[in-house]
Amino acid sequence: MVFPPLREELRGLEPYGAPQLDVPVQLNTNENPYGPSEACVADIAASVAEAAAGLNRYPDREHVALREGLAAYLSRDTPHGIVAEQVWAANGSNEVMLQLLQAFGGPGRTAVSFAPTYSMYPEYARDTATRWVAGRRADDFTLDLDAALALVESERPSLVLLPSPNNPTGTALEPSVVGALCEALGDGLLVVDEAYGEFRRAGTPSALELLPTHRNLVVTRTMSKAFALAGGRLGYLAADPAICDAIRVVRLPYHLSAVTQAVALAALRHEQELLGQVDALRAERDASVTWLREQGLRVADSDANFVLYGRFADRHAHWQALLEHGVLVREVGPDGWLRVSVGTPAEMAAFRGATTAVLGTPAGALMAEQADQTDPTTDPTQEQA
Numbered sequence: 001m002v003f004p005p006l007r008e009e010l011r012g013l014e015p016y017g018a019p020q021l022d023v024p025v026q027l028n029t030n031e032n033p034y035g036p037s038e039a040c041v042a043d044i045a046a047s048v049a050e051a052a053a054g055l056n057r058y059p060d061r062e063h064v065a066l067r068e069g070l071a072a073y074l075s076r077d078t079p080h081g082i083v084a085e086q087v088w089a090a091n092g093s094n095e096v097m098l099q100l101l102q103a104f105g106g107p108g109r110t111a112v113s114f115a116p117t118y119s120m121y122p123e124y125a126r127d128t129a130t131r132w133v134a135g136r137r138a139d140d141f142t143l144d145l146d147a148a149l150a151l152v153e154s155e156r157p158s159l160v161l162l163p164s165p166n167n168p169t170g171t172a173l174e175p176s177v178v179g180a181l182c183e184a185l186g187d188g189l190l191v192v193d194e195a196y197g198e199f200r201r202a203g204t205p206s207a208l209e210l211l212p213t214h215r216n217l218v219v220t221r222t223m224s225k226a227f228a229l230a231g232g233r234l235g236y237l238a239a240d241p242a243i244c245d246a247i248r249v250v251r252l253p254y255h256l257s258a259v260t261q262a263v264a265l266a267a268l269r270h271e272q273e274l275l276g277q278v279d280a281l282r283a284e285r286d287a288s289v290t291w292l293r294e295q296g297l298r299v300a301d302s303d304a305n306f307v308l309y310g311r312f313a314d315r316h317a318h319w320q321a322l323l324e325h326g327v328l329v330r331e332v333g334p335d336g337w338l339r340v341s342v343g344t345p346a347e348m349a350a351f352r353g354a355t356t357a358v359l360g361t362p363a364g365a366l367m368a369e370q371a372d373q374t375d376p377t378t379d380p381t382q383e384q385a
């Protein structure tokens with residue numbers, strides 16, 4: 001007998017999560033470094049107080065007011081507009097995606113993604129007993145459409161999960177790739193995870209624009225990143241209304257509390273303020289990419305609020321040495337690479353100072369790059385994010 005009687009496939013597994021260390025400069029979980037203003041905090045608090053007076057009642061199960069607010073917000077990113085019936089929300093986009101796997105995955109069905117990518121995806125599959133297949137991205141972290149189409153053809157997945165921009169590489173998807181995958185999937189769903197969508201560079205369109213032409217396309221978003229509301233736990237999707245309707249079968253009763261709905265609605269009223277720092281963060285991101293390249297590092301192009309850079313002979317040693325300088329980054333992605341989230345100008349100055357100091361030490365050592373060597377990013381065992 002083994003106690004507790006955990007499912008066999010879960011035994012010995014570590015729960016997902018970055019180290020939550022008490023360090024002066026925390027650049028490891030892609031949070032927005034800017035907190036809400038006093039006015040915004042006061043409005044959120046007043047909204048929660050109002051909700052509190054009615055907490056003897058269950059909340060609006062269909063969270064209609066919130067879906068209307070989110071639809072209006074999303075409508076800025078597509079000339080076709082979005083209506084409330086196309087929107088569904090839950091406690092973080094992680095819950096939204098788990099619900100998608102619960103409703104559209106399951107035993108006998110397959111979900112696919114392309115590594116290196118977000119390491120929560122295989123966990124949703126595991127937790128819903130969905131078969132999991134991971135393809136590979138190209139060496140520059142873009143999606144090789146021919147290889148992706150071949151995998152869809154051979155595996156016939158019920159769902160394909162693709163972040164755009166991708167975590168941990170920052171790579172956005174071309175709309176033509178999204179369209180071609182939707183076509184190839186037939187009745188299978190393509191879930192484009194736009195958790196970092198608001199940070200995309202000028203000229204990179206949102207997959208929301210393709211919703212009218214592909215009824216099997218699902219675009220997920222979150223208030224955790226650009227919206228600076230990671231603690232509020234609110235994620236959502238836009239899709240065909242029939243998809244939103246189907247999810248209602250698997251959601252828990254009243255999954256979105258009255259408090260969460262009140263907080264998210266108040267945050268939407270302060271959209272301009274909360275999103276106000278996105279442009280500054282994008283500029284800081286572009287400057288960080290340039291600076292890291294000037295140090296002789298390899299840096300992935302980024303449409304997100306983080307940058308993947310390397311490659312280090314011993315990335316753990318480099319990560320540890322930065323930590324000793326009070327800077328926490330993320331040890332994630334293919335071997336040899338690290339990911340830094342974009343923080344305030346002061347935090348990025350601290351990151352640059354620590355990096356400069358560490359690069360001059362043995363722990364900072366870079367990998368000798370040879371044009372003809374096999375790129376370790378193609379190692380199929382490396383797919384953490």
Ligand SMILES: *Cc1c(COP(=O)(O)O)cnc(C)c1O
Binds near residue numbers: 095118193195224
């Ligand atoms: C951060 C992140 C999310 C958002 O998660 P929430 O549950 O909404 O906080 C989703 N997808 C990816 C790829 C992320 O990095």
